[in-house]
Amino acid sequence: MTGWTDERLDAAYRAMADRPVPNGLAAATVAAVRGAAGERPNRRAVLASAFGRPAARLLGGMVALAVVVVVAAGLKFYPVTGPSSQAMPATVDGLPVQSVGQALAAEKSGAIVGDSLVAIKGWYNPMFPMGCPAETPAPALLETCASPKLVISENKEQLVVFQGSEVTENQTPSGPYIDAVEPDGSYVGSLLPSGDSMSPDTYRPLSVVIVGHFHDVRAVDCSADQKAACDSAFVVDQLVWLDGKAFGPNVWIGTDSSGQTLRPRLDRSGVVAALASALDPRDGVVSMDAVGLVDLFSFQPGRGVSGGAWAGHPSIQWYVRVAGPQPRWPEMAFQGGSSGWFVIDDESGHLRAVGGWGFVSATDPSYVPAVRTLPSGDLALPTINQLAEGTACAGVGAEAVLRGSPTDPRIAWLEDTTSLATSQRRDVVWPAGYRARFSPGLEIVDENGNVVLRDGSKITGLCTGGDVPLMEPPFE
Amino acid sequence: MTEAGDQRSLVELARAGDVAAFESLVRARMNAVYRLDLAILGDDADAADAVQETFIAAWRKVASLRDPDRFEAWLQRVSVNACRMIRRSRRRRLVREMSMAELEAAASGREAPGPADGEILRAALRRLSDDHRAVLALHHVDGLQVKEIASVIGIPEGTAKSRLFKARGALQKALREEEHR
Numbered sequence: 001m002t003g004w005t006d007e008r009l010d011a012a013y014r015a016m017a018d019r020p021v022p023n024g025l026a027a028a029t030v031a032a033v034r035g036a037a038g039e040r041p042n043r044r045a046v047l048a049s050a051f052g053r054p055a056a057r058l059l060g061g062m063v064a065l066a067v068v069v070v071v072a073a074g075l076k077f078y079p080v081t082g083p084s085s086q087a088m089p090a091t092v093d094g095l096p097v098q099s100v101g102q103a104l105a106a107e108k109s110g111a112i113v114g115d116s117l118v119a120i121k122g123w124y125n126p127m128f129p130m131g132c133p134a135e136t137p138a139p140a141l142l143e144t145c146a147s148p149k150l151v152i153s154e155n156k157e158q159l160v161v162f163q164g165s166e167v168t169e170n171q172t173p174s175g176p177y178i179d180a181v182e183p184d185g186s187y188v189g190s191l192l193p194s195g196d197s198m199s200p201d202t203y204r205p206l207s208v209v210i211v212g213h214f215h216d217v218r219a220v221d222c223s224a225d226q227k228a229a230c231d232s233a234f235v236v237d238q239l240v241w242l243d244g245k246a247f248g249p250n251v252w253i254g255t256d257s258s259g260q261t262l263r264p265r266l267d268r269s270g271v272v273a274a275l276a277s278a279l280d281p282r283d284g285v286v287s288m289d290a291v292g293l294v295d296l297f298s299f300q301p302g303r304g305v306s307g308g309a310w311a312g313h314p315s316i317q318w319y320v321r322v323a324g325p326q327p328r329w330p331e332m333a334f335q336g337g338s339s340g341w342f343v344i345d346d347e348s349g350h351l352r353a354v355g356g357w358g359f360v361s362a363t364d365p366s367y368v369p370a371v372r373t374l375p376s377g378d379l380a381l382p383t384i385n386q387l388a389e390g391t392a393c394a395g396v397g398a399e400a401v402l403r404g405s406p407t408d409p410r411i412a413w414l415e416d417t418t419s420l421a422t423s424q425r426r427d428v429v430w431p432a433g434y435r436a437r438f439s440p441g442l443e444i445v446d447e448n449g450n451v452v453l454r455d456g457s458k459i460t461g462l463c464t465g466g467d468v469p470l471m472e473p474p475f476e
Numbered sequence: 477m478t479e480a481g482d483q484r485s486l487v488e489l490a491r492a493g494d495v496a497a498f499e500s501l502v503r504a505r506m507n508a509v510y511r512l513d514l515a516i517l518g519d520d521a522d523a524a525d526a527v528q529e530t531f532i533a534a535w536r537k538v539a540s541l542r543d544p545d546r547f548e549a550w551l552q553r554v555s556v557n558a559c560r561m562i563r564r565s566r567r568r569r570l571v572r573e574m575s576m577a578e579l580e581a582a583a584s585g586r587e588a589p590g591p592a593d594g595e596i597l598r599a600a601l602r603r604l605s606d607d608h609r610a611v612l613a614l615h616h617v618d619g620l621q622v623k624e625i626a627s628v629i630g631i632p633e634g635t636a637k638s639r640l641f642k643a644r645g646a647l648q649k650a651l652r653e654e655e656h657r
Contacts, residue, residue, distance in 0.1 A: 004651050008593065013616040015594030017515040022524055026506050029528050030499045036532050164632075194561045255521075 088121065092211055092240050093284025093323040095119040095338075100154040101176040107214045107232060114358035115213040116337035117237065117286065117323045120178065122152040123205035124242065125159040126195035127170050139222045141230040143179050150189055150236060152208060153177040160195060160203040180212060180236040188239045188250065206243040211286055211323065212236040213339070237321050238286045249284075254291040264290040264316050264346045271318050274349040275342060283324030286339075290318055290346065316346035326357040330433045330447070333369040333380040333411070342432075350447070351432045354383055369409040378435040378445060379411050382428075400426060402457045404442035411436045412444060414459055428471045446473075487544035490535075498538065502531050505548070508618070509555050515613035516559040516606075518598045529558040552618065552628045556610045563606055600650035608643035615640060 004012075090097055098106070100122040106112050127149035143149075151159065153173035161169050182189050188210070195203040212235050222230035238250045251268055255261050266274065271288050279285075292315045320342045326332050327342070330351070337358025345352050372380040403425075404412035414426040433447025442455035452473060453459075459471075483504070489497035506527065513526040534554045541550055601609055614620045614628060626636035 004648055009597070009647075010616055012593035012597040013515060013613075015592060016518070016598050017511045017613075017617050019511075019514065019520070021506055021510045021527075022520065025510070025524050025527060026503055029506070029531050030502055032528050033498060033502060033531055033535050034495060036535055 088207065088209060088241055089246070092119040092209065093286065094282055095211065095323050097121050097209055099176075100152055100178055103234075104176050104178070112214055113337035115215045115217060115339070115356060116358050117211050117213050117321070117339035118234075119209060119211050119240065120152060120234075121207070121209045122154055122178070123156050124192060124208040125151045125153060125157075125173070125205050126193060126203050127151060127159060139218070139226060139230055141181055141216055141218055141222065141233040141235070142226060143181065143233075150180040150182060150192070151177055152180060152210065153205070156205050156207075158203055158205055160200075162200045162203075178234045180210065180234050181216075182236060188236050191239045191247070191250070192242070208239070208243070209241040210236050211238040211240055250287040252287070252289045254289060262290050262292065262316050264318070266290075266318065266344075266346050266349065270349070271320060271344060274318075274344050274351070275320060275322075278327040278329045278342065278351060278354070279322065280325045280328055283322050283327070286321040286323050288318055288320045290316055292316065296343065317352065318342075318344040318346060320344065321356075327354060330354060330383055330435075331372060331374050331380040332357070333372055333382045333409070354432045369411075371407065371409060371411065374435060376435075378437045379406060381411055381430040381434050381436050381444070383430055383432050383434065400459045402442065402444070402453050402455060402459060404436060404438070404455060406438050412442060426469070428469050430471050434471075483547060484544045487538070487541065487547045490538050491541060491544070493539070495535075498535055501547070505551060508548075509551065512552065512555055512613055512617055513559055515617040516556070516609045517562060518601050522562050526555065526558045526562045529561060530555040533558060549624070549628050552614065553630065556614070556629060559610065560606050596651060596654045600647060600654045603650040603653070604643065604646050607639060608646055611636065611640045612643050612647060 088097075095117060097119045098121070100120055103112075103118050103120045106118075112118060149170070151173065153159070154175040154177065155173060157171075157174060159171045159173060161171055192208075193202070193206070214234055215231055216233065216235045219227060219230035219233075239247050241247065249268070253262055253264065268288065272285060275285070296317050296319060321339070322342065323339045325338065326334075326340060332354065334357065337356075339358075340354065340356025342351060343353040344350065369382040374380055400414035400416050402412060403415050410427050412428075412430075414428055415424050416426060430444070431447065434452075435445050437443050437445060443451045444453035446452045483501070486497045486501050486504075490501060509530050510523055510527050513530070514520065514523040517523050517526060530551070534551055537554065541547065601612075604612075610629065611625055614625050620628065622637045622640060623633055625640065626633040629636065631639070
């Protein structure tokens with residue numbers, strides 16, 4: 001191989017960049033410009049909060065214009081929780097807004113349970129993206145040189161240092177600060193303004209309120225020496241308020257494997273409506289993300305990525321984060337904190353999973369299911385949460401029968417019937433809405449009230465991928 | 477009227493708020509902006525987004541453009557800034573894309589043909605800072621010299637010269653590393 005001469009480099013650049021403009025980009029851009037032509041100064045931000053991506057990725061050609069118009073008009077009807085005034089809120093969906101220092105101290109003292117949401121106020125500082133050396137891939141929760149910087153500081157201070165017209169460095173804040181992690185699928189960073197290296201005043205700090213969480217479940221993926229840093233990383237879930245402007249629930253529409261923006265059936269109000277029966281009146285929707293299964297698993301790893309029970313479902317799911325008490329439906333057999341998440345199937349609007357509410361790991365003492373009798377007299381079954389690993393799915397695996405007890409915290413479990421089993425009992429979790437009754441024998445009832453399993457039912461084809469598999473029909 | 481004269485007229489109309497004139501500019505400059513953005517960002521979808529951001533930002537700011545004859549350089553500056561914002565808003569993934577040939581070869585155990593220069597360059601550019609990618613794209617794609625790069629980016633000529641020098645060095649190093657992966 002010859003060296004990289006200028007000629008070879010020029011040719012490589014041509015090979016990389018001399019490509020035809022994608023079909024529809026010109027028309028979509030013209031449509032976007034037309035949309036901007038009559039806009040108010042903040043209209044672009046409103047559109048961004050609806051989709052989080054410019055129209056080019058949404059649609060091609062004139063369709064883009066139609067959708068932009070529809071969305072802009074449709075926003076008037078969307079319910080918006082959270083603060084609506086332009087003054088900095090003192091609470092967000094019931095969460096007290098804390099200073100950066102207060103939040104860090106609370107985390108350090110152990111006062112913050114699991115991944116409960118926390119509202120933090122401080123100063124957002126646009127940072128200059130400095131050059132980075134090639135780095136070894138790091139866990140998602142660990143900041144690296146190349147990670148986007150989302151710095152929230154206690155003190156008001158500009159962190160970018162200019163020398164003439166040149167940025168020379170990014171300073172470390174003088175007081176407490178958070179370098180927040182943006183989870184996959186989050187677009188909080190794109191709602192925040194970037195600095196312009198030609199305009200030093202664009203790096204001025206901006207007053208901000210964000211909602212996020214410590215103790216992200218993905219910390220379990222970190223190595224032993226990284227665990228503490230991963231566990232104390234702050235993951236931002238919502239931009240609530242910025243420099244006098246309040247935001248509602250953040251909405252993000254993901255892309256499929258080919259980069260095309262997903263086209264979910266539900267809109268924001270549809271998602272809220274689908275959740276209505278589950279939410280406590282004190283709950284507030286923080287964010288909602290329409291994602292494909294791959295991205296969903298990046299939100300909630302350890303949910304069984306090999307297909308299994310999820311394989312037959314439409315690919316678009318809504319991942320919704322909620323601040324407030326754990327849901328009224330499905331009543332959960334776990335005690336937890338004050339926030340959690342739902343997964344809603346976009347096509348059917350059905351609740352697929354629910355979890356969170358303070359759990360950190362299987363070793364956390366708060367991870368204890370409890371016998372909870374529902375108003376109907378049925379018992380709540382442990383449902384899927386971020387601790388579930390693997391899925392009970394058709395195919396190869398162990399054979400088992402269903403057993404249960406009304407006094408056991410897990411209510412129902414499997415007994416392995418293969419001679420090779422090292423343990424007879426296998427704990428499982430159940431789809432959201434599943435419950436149990438003893439009349440007098442154990443019956444498992446699905447979310448529609450149908451009895452789907454009974455004591456002694458044979459379960460074949462159990463995949464043995466995790467310690468606490470998710471049970472999903474068909475069971476036999 | 478010459479092409480330059482046409483463009484000047486369109487810019488003046490756009491400055492006065494004529495959106496149809498600006499649309500003509502969009503169509504005329506679309507290829508060049510997309511090419512520059514693709515060279516900086518290395519990703520088709522991101523480049524498409526940057527193109528939109530570029531023209532929307534340009535529409536908003538065009539009234540402040542003092543010299544219509546400087547429209548192209550001014551648009552390049554807007555485009556570089558749009559790319560910077562796009563990069564800022566994306567979570568960077570340290571993932572090396574593999575071609576289908578590489579994947580198939582990995583599965584079959586045979587040696588895959590080496591990636592084309594364009595792919596090596598794309599991978600190498602991921603290791604560079606935004607500023608370095610921008611000056612290199614302006615130089616290699618738009619053919620700008622140091623003085624013009626300085627004008628587009630808004631930095632002193634000496635700074636542009638040293639930045640281009642450093643960028644070329646960083647790129648050569650990254651290219652060597654990518655070739656030996």
